[in-house]
Amino acid sequence: MKNTVCLLLSGLILWAFRFAAAAPVVATKVYVISLTGSEVHEKPSFQARVVRKLPIGTAVDVVQTIASDDVKQVGAGFALQGDWMKVTAPGYTGYVFSSDVTKRKPEVKKSADGLLSVDLLGVKKSSRVEKKKQPTGNKNSPADYAVLETTEYANCTYTTTTYDGCFDHNYTFRHLTLPEVYHHMISSYAENEYDHSLKATKLEQPKLLSRKGNVYRFTCGFGGSATQDLKLTVQGNGVITISSYDCT
Structure with missing residues (x-):
């Protein structure tokens, strides 16, 4: 009886080993x-x-x-x-x-000047618009109003605030890695600029200016862009933000 059990166990082990060896690698x-x-x-x-x-x-x-x-x-x-x-x-x-x-399938976009970029915002879920008072600092002047437009995506909350011809942009990413958010930022803020001296198109992308703790500031405002104060902040708890502003 013991011999029979041993033979059965040996057979099962050999079968399991052969199955494991033959199992395809899952990519x-x-x-x-x-x-x-x-x-x-x-x-x-x-x-x-x-x-x-x-x-x-x-x-x-x-x-x-x-x-x-x-x-x-x-x-x-x-x-x-x-x-x-x-x-x-x-x-x-x-x-x-x-x-x-x-591992997240990005949306690949192409600009009018042929620049390819990736978008990791995810699927759009909802959007809302609200109006709030924006203090002027002058008691004799009525308060201005700022318009906030918030869009919820699967991976991010995007808010743009419009006031007095200027726009604040804030992206709050959840559960994305620093490389993922960094590359999304670079794709969003890069531009193709025509270099007349080389008679060719030159890729201009944000470059690190400074770092203070978990706050990274990048160059912006290159070419025809009015973007200012481009900033990436690692807030912890899986939250990373990108912010900037521009004025017309």
């Missing part, structure tokens, strides 16, 4: 959100040969994630942490850095 689809694309390296290292560059919005399958202490420089004095992801596609296999991609 996870990710999407490139870096405005300048994502490099596919031959090995999980920035020093490894680049076998391909994937444009923004490209979808690839991840079959393995390798934990890493590496960081990717995305501007002067600013870097994003991440891991290495082994990706496969027809014709190549390689490694991308996780700060370049997201």
